[in-house]
Amino acid sequence: MTVYKAVLCGCGAMAKGWLRALATHPDVESQIQIVGLVDLDAAAAKALADEFGLGDASIGTDLGAMLDATGADLVFDVVVPAARRAVVSLALSRGCHVLSEKPMAASMEEARELLALAEEAGRIHAIVQNRRYISGVRRMRRFIESGAIGALTAVHCDFFLAPHFGGFREAMQNVLLLDMAIHTFDAARFVSGKVPQSVYCVESNPAGSWYAHGAAANAIFTLSDDAVFTYRGSWCAEGERTSWESAWRLVGSKGMLTWDGEETFTAAIAGDTPGLLRGTTPVEVPHGEHDEQTHGHASVLLDFLRAIETGEGPETVSRDNIRSLSMVFGAIESARTGLPVDLTA
Template sequence: MMRLIQIGAGNMGAWWMQVIDDSDDIEPAALIDIDSARAAALVRKHRSDSIGVYKTLYDALNRVQADAVLDVSPPQFRLAHIHAALDRNMPILIEKPLAASMNDARAIMDMVNAHDSLVVVAQNYRYHVPIMTVKSLLDAGEIGRLSKVTVEHYRGLSLSGFHQQLAYPLLQDMSIHHLDLMRFFLGAEPLTIFARSWNPPGSAFNGDASVAAIFDFPNHVVVTYDASWSSNGLETSWNGNWRFEGEAGVITLRDDVVTVQKRTGKISGRDIVFDEPRVIAPVAGMPSGQHYLLREFYEAVRGNGVPATIAQDNIHSIRMVFKVIESIKSGTVVTFAE
């Protein structure tokens, strides 16, 4: 049984506690939150009063026996929590994003390399069933070589707390999922980025809640990203709507439904003839989202494999976020070359 110290008892912390409850191989050793009453209430709801509640990770590390750490705190605390865990040679699973700044991300990578420790980022969107369904089609070459990918994400949100302190709340919170998925789907790193951001009238945010970006990927693949947290209707799913243009057809993910339409090789007058669109059955037979990530982390702690979203890989996804911001601020095309 793996014993886990969890940091964070807010909404995401409550969800992760449920994911832990669903596991037969993992149990909470302690719960940490600056709001002790909130943490105690969450412990009572999910387990028992025997689980220790602490205000800092150092307190918990000094008082309980544990095998690993789960960090579900806001990103500005990530660097300190990873430092504390790695000082005890303890593997840590962290909520996205990896860090609050690129400087923090580099400092984290220095620590990871110095300690040769396991730091895994919870990019759970990779393991949503619709996403895995699309990935299986792309890996099988269903529509041949890609030329264009279109990503749309629209939600109407009103969030308080640290989101109101962010200059780019959508980019600095949600977009890491979609940018990471670009790398995941294409199996490649971006070459350039040009982006703009703005805050629509009536937005509930202080910072820019909308963004439009164009990425160039290898093999002449262009990816456009259009997203907003200040949408006024017809929202997308959290996964977003995706369209993949290939030489042999198109794959779409819309409202979490995957559809394929392919060329027949025939022409009628001036029109290319296409097959009838096919709705693709979701992949099945494996855990998804946070359940998949927690299981993968558990196996890695036991020495069985290396998770796909370790910090050494995820540094490239968070770098995309800050390159988008760099392009917005400069008004220029930004390259990813060091």
């Protein structure tokens, strides 16, 4: 079994989720050796190494120098979005495979540039869309694929939470769309199996918001096969909150499926009772055989390693993830202009 040498670039709070996945999943831990931690703040890198028992890893502030010193095979990119292009392009130029935190890039232009660089380097660039590997999301996808509720015609998602992060998020522009909504957008694309066609979005920063900009958004996406995806979200919604995974309603030609983002699934198909509103028949939303093997970050890492070994693209490879990114930037552009935005390009 190949053991890959990895450098972690960006040692803030999000990096801890990656390192926990490494530490708690034996199949991941056995294949990856963290040989270096890089951050503009060397003390932050040292503190992270101490917290996770990475005393043998080198500490530095210069990614290029670290790659030269360690001969790393992989770079885990956990930097802020504004620094992503520089980190990923440098890592690819040094022959490393790269797994990046979302969003894939700070603009569509930068995203296209990174796609070209990965292709030129012959290396894999993938994105940590860990919500795809939540068992509930996989369960919805399997249920839709089964045809139990017929052809999927609409996906509706509600996301209402009120986290007080502090730090960079509270100073961001378009904070909900750019930092969080991509999880739901990507999951909706995955669950539906549809391709985004256009978006119309209204963005706001509600009274009482502790964010600088864009803490709430309402978006309507047209999808392939005449399907629709709607998103209603707020990051400053106190009170009756949803799950972090959103509350879902999937409408099919024969019935509906709902998921509360936690443990509760309900589904029903149209009955045979005549009348203005026909009755419905509840149907089971079965668990998958391997649901217990769905582990968020660890599953993304395992798929990334599998792709390196086999040469087959991982599920969250950047050339696929750019479609989810286009949904984010399309929504931002629509909110700015007040007009629908075409996503087919």
